[in-house]
Amino acid sequence: MTTMTDARPRIFVAGHRGMVGSAIVRALAARGNAEIVVRTHAELDLCDQQQVQAFFASERIDQVYLAAARVGGIHANNTYPAEFIHQNLAIATHVIHAAWQHGVQHLLFLGSSCIYPRLATQPIREDALLTGALEPTNAPYALAKIAGIMLCDSYNRQYGTDFRCAMPTNLYGPGDNYHPENSHVIPGLLRRFHDATSLGTSHVSVWGTGRPLREFLHVDDLASACLHLMALPRDDYRQAAKHGFLNVGSDDEVSIAALASLVAEATGYPGTIGFDPSRPDGTPRKRLDCQAIASTGWRPRVALREGLQETYRRAVADGRLAAQPLASAA
The missing domain is CATH 3.90.25.10 (UDP-galactose 4-epimerase, domain 1)
Structure with missing residues (x-):
């Protein structure tokens, strides 16, 4: 398997047709030193465990950006809570477990700022996780994202993997969903x-x-943060991500x-x-407190x-x- 120092690692971007995944693909392509692996939903259903296992068994993946998710605004979360928790739990569980089974050492899980308590002290620091009740309108989605953080932390502790997590604030930019009812x-x-x-x-x-009050981050800024976090030496990432993940926001x-x-x-x-x-x-x-990621040298630009x-x-x-x-x- 390719190592992080090799010229062209094989990088799987899960959810490459979504706003976040497509931005990560653009950023990786601009950097030009990776073999980007993508699959459409028709080619690979991440909610199907057997398909995910077969994919990782055959593709020799070195790094994973896990940007695939069922997402939507208040209306969509209220209307489809079962789909939001089931599909997001399935995606996280299947991809993270298969990545470990097939020797992928480097994975970045994309979460959401909705993981925090509804009435968390502002700006919200990473240590606010699980200190209060979630916002009811998106609790099923938030719980699935919290589970993803815990999965990464558990595999890191038990198996020595290097699975990392980024929790972005509210996003916007190219590739967004403009559905009249299900959009952000x-x-x-x-x-x-x-x-x-x-x-x-x-x-x-x-x-x-x-x-x-809301904080918004351009998706190209998030993509730059994702590549930045994946490139950090393990000790530098762990020193900044004391709670197993890092907030990514605009500080506005x-x-x-x-x-x-x-x-x-x-x-x-x-x-x-x-x-x-x-x-x-x-x-x-x-509003997210982003002092931890700022300490690693990253800043938003848009x-x-x-x-x-x-x-x-x-x-x-x-x-x-x-x-x-x-x-x-x-």
């Missing part, structure tokens, strides 16, 4: 304001009160109301913005305003915001 907040708002601008609608109503936050204004600006929407307090807000505030404008331009150019009924947008 930024693509959902981009969809709403784009449709309103296209249809000449004079008023857009946003879910919730607009008061919750914005209210949903202010975010809506920035999205309106990016899309050229000229109308008014209102808020619907009958809809859930979710966690009132969620500012939110510029990132939103570029994300919108690319979504329009790629046809991801083709007309859909505004009334069904969440």
